[in-house]
Amino acid sequence: MHEDVDWILENCQVWAIVGLSDNPSRAAHGVARFLQQRGKKIVPVHPSAETVHGEQGYPTLADVPFPVDVVDVFRRSEDAGQFADEAVAIGAKAVWFQLGVVDDAAYTRTREARLHMVMDVCPAIEWRSR
Numbered sequence: 001m002h003e004d005v006d007w008i009l010e011n012c013q014v015w016a017i018v019g020l021s022d023n024p025s026r027a028a029h030g031v032a033r034f035l036q037q038r039g040k041k042i043v044p045v046h047p048s049a050e051t052v053h054g055e056q057g058y059p060t061l062a063d064v065p066f067p068v069d070v071v072d073v074f075r076r077s078e079d080a081g082q083f084a085d086e087a088v089a090i091g092a093k094a095v096w097f098q099l100g101v102v103d104d105a106a107y108t109r110t111r112e113a114r115l116h117m118v119m120d121v122c123p124a125i126e127w128r129s130r
Contacts, residue, residue, distance in 0.1 A: 004116040005126050008094045012069035013040055016061055016092070018083045019074035020044040022052050027098070028074040034124040043068060061086045070094040070116075072123070073101055081106035088113040098122060 015035055020028040021044070029052070032042045036053055043064055044050060044057035051057055058064045061071060061083065071087035073080045073096065080097055084106040087095045094116035097103065102119050110117040 014069045016043040016068040018045045022050045072096040084110045
């Protein structure tokens, strides 16, 4: 899994962040800011399609009108698999399930589709430990 973490952090520039809203008390808000400060383009994906950190939001991954490198999922484990499947459908290169988000079946499907994938990991923590 560490190879996938390194590959994603080094090669993925456009991060669609599922569950990102303009609520600063949510973990996704801080992680998105962290990624943005390190030169990554963030794309909020939330049903309310809010603009977050100056970036236009979209209600679903399918609504994002440009290529996405990685789909970063801030949702409960029982809901996360659908976003891994959507990441495959939109042609993303990778899927990142945040801390506490685990779905072994989604992991298997995503890897079989030849995407990079990590689960139960935070990019901000991983970046700092490099």
